[in-house]
Amino acid sequence: MSRVPSRAEAKDSNRSRAQRPRRAGRIARAAVPDDFNARDKLLDTASRLMSDRHGLNVSLSEIAEHSGLNSALVKYYFGNKEGLMVALVERDAAVELQRVRHLLDLDISPSEKLRLHIAGIINGFYRRPYLNRLMHSLLDHREAETSSARTIARVFVRPLMELQAQLLEQGVKAGEFKPVEPVLFYVNLLGACDHLFNARYALQSIVGGAGVTDAVRERYIAHVYDIFINGLRNSMPAAAPAPKPARRATAKARR
Amino acid sequence: MSRVPSRAEAKDSNRSRAQRPRRAGRIARAAVPDDFNARDKLLDTASRLMSDRHGLNVSLSEIAEHSGLNSALVKYYFGNKEGLMVALVERDAAVELQRVRHLLDLDISPSEKLRLHIAGIINGFYRRPYLNRLMHSLLDHREAETSSARTIARVFVRPLMELQAQLLEQGVKAGEFKPVEPVLFYVNLLGACDHLFNARYALQSIVGGAGVTDAVRERYIAHVYDIFINGLRNSMPAAAPAPKPARRATAKARR
Numbered sequence: 001m002s003r004v005p006s007r008a009e010a011k012d013s014n015r016s017r018a019q020r021p022r023r024a025g026r027i028a029r030a031a032v033p034d035d036f037n038a039r040d041k042l043l044d045t046a047s048r049l050m051s052d053r054h055g056l057n058v059s060l061s062e063i064a065e066h067s068g069l070n071s072a073l074v075k076y077y078f079g080n081k082e083g084l085m086v087a088l089v090e091r092d093a094a095v096e097l098q099r100v101r102h103l104l105d106l107d108i109s110p111s112e113k114l115r116l117h118i119a120g121i122i123n124g125f126y127r128r129p130y131l132n133r134l135m136h137s138l139l140d141h142r143e144a145e146t147s148s149a150r151t152i153a154r155v156f157v158r159p160l161m162e163l164q165a166q167l168l169e170q171g172v173k174a175g176e177f178k179p180v181e182p183v184l185f186y187v188n189l190l191g192a193c194d195h196l197f198n199a200r201y202a203l204q205s206i207v208g209g210a211g212v213t214d215a216v217r218e219r220y221i222a223h224v225y226d227i228f229i230n231g232l233r234n235s236m237p238a239a240a241p242a243p244k245p246a247r248r249a250t251a252k253a254r255r
Numbered sequence: 256m257s258r259v260p261s262r263a264e265a266k267d268s269n270r271s272r273a274q275r276p277r278r279a280g281r282i283a284r285a286a287v288p289d290d291f292n293a294r295d296k297l298l299d300t301a302s303r304l305m306s307d308r309h310g311l312n313v314s315l316s317e318i319a320e321h322s323g324l325n326s327a328l329v330k331y332y333f334g335n336k337e338g339l340m341v342a343l344v345e346r347d348a349a350v351e352l353q354r355v356r357h358l359l360d361l362d363i364s365p366s367e368k369l370r371l372h373i374a375g376i377i378n379g380f381y382r383r384p385y386l387n388r389l390m391h392s393l394l395d396h397r398e399a400e401t402s403s404a405r406t407i408a409r410v411f412v413r414p415l416m417e418l419q420a421q422l423l424e425q426g427v428k429a430g431e432f433k434p435v436e437p438v439l440f441y442v443n444l445l446g447a448c449d450h451l452f453n454a455r456y457a458l459q460s461i462v463g464g465a466g467v468t469d470a471v472r473e474r475y476i477a478h479v480y481d482i483f484i485n486g487l488r489n490s491m492p493a494a495a496p497a498p499k500p501a502r503r504a505t506a507k508a509r510r
Contacts, residue, residue: 188447195446227483
């Protein structure tokens with residue numbers, strides 16, 4: 001996890017040349033501005049443009065124009081457009097993962113943590129309307145078996161899976177959850193959260209209105225939580241209700 | 256639903272010119288072969304090429320070459336490549352919807368129907384490794400608010416949602432499920448099923464091996480069913496188990 005740079009780290013104007021991405025050598029040093037926020041500015045601009053457009057169709061020259069920077073800097077910092085997109089996922093992922101780490105440390109029940117986690121994923125995709133599509137697009141071709149998909153796996157999928165495994169373990173220890181395979185749980189939950197945004201145009205034409213409104217999002221968070229919390233809680237699907245272990249409200253959360 | 260042509264209908268060599276798609280007028284009638292299976296052959300070829308490649312990157316000239324037909328026929332039957340892709344989703348959707356209709360009529364419990372339905376969706380995406388990505392790609396841009404997204408909504412999303420609403424209602428009547436909003440349930444379940452295939456490259460680099468193997472798929476079906484059946488079954492997430500109405504094994508299925 002130490003390889004996921006936080007936003008603060010990225011802005012650290014004191015970091016040495018050796019700590020910069022390896023691609024940095026590709027263009028002449030003289031072309032690089034003194035402004036060490038340029039990298040972040042490019043990411044911010046790409047993020048804002050894609051958020052405004054609810055889509056990935058943004059060109060390097062647009063990013064350059066809106067950031068007031070030279071598009072050659074994209075090459076300097078990220079290699080190419082895909083490199084910039086991967087870096088953006090990496091930065092967004094770092095923020096979201098930090099939220100989950102914080103959540104795991106809270107002194108609340110694992111069930112409540114699950115509720116906040118589900119709301120966090122759905123609201124995260126809502127705040128960054130390009131993020132789930134960007135990840136799909138970076139993962140969504142055979143060539144993606146190579147570097148971009150591996151990077152997404154390393155900076156987002158694997159660490160989130162590990163954090164969810166900790167949450168599941170806290171729930172099992174507290175007697176609130178039954179054991180499930182964390183990898184399967186990850187796919188199930190992330191798919192459920194992400195599909196609200198994949199399906200939004202179809203939903204719009206069916207339920208009408210402005211698509212994923214705040215009210216729809218709140219109802220969806222409540223629905224997904226309800227399915228998953230009950231799904232995790234019960235071990236006996238058969239007719240007779242299984243005896244449930246009493247909830248230990250004061251169960252010690254595992255770090 | 257009557258607007259979803261079955262495969263048999265598409266092959267019906269007796270159908271009149273008036274029943275053909277409106278686009279048919281665009282090229283000279285003389286260019287159309289007597290082989291009324293040409294339309295299906297183009298769809299079959301596109302489906303096979305995309306299945307083989309696990310991707311959407313197939314050109315009209317490749318489809319023409321592999322089908323032994325002239326690529327101008329794509330224009331004749333479908334207008335353009337997107338039209339062909341929409342027609343393919345439409346044909347695949349018709350097959351899958353027919354399976355769900357058949358399932359709803361079976362004399363088995365709603366819980367068992369849900370299990371078969373979940374396996375059906377996941378296995379359907381597995382058999383057509385391009386289908387979920389094709390739907391994402393057709394739905395996944397703002398312009399998609401126009402015709403393609405509306406067609407996908409009409410031929411797949413809405414009818415499947417309606418069939419699931421019937422399944423949910425059967426479950427509630429039989430005392431097996433609690434009531435939930437069908438639209439939210441649709442998004443939750445479809446997202447869960449579809450994400451196994453979206454996430455496969457990331458999974459591959461994490462769990463290793465050949466990606467979505469038969470064993471992984473079986474375990475995933477069991478996991479999703481377990482979460483959803485328990486999620487649907489219990490209305491009281493709190494400590495005390497809620498009294499459940501007895502299961503009526505002979506509950507009349509609603510059409």
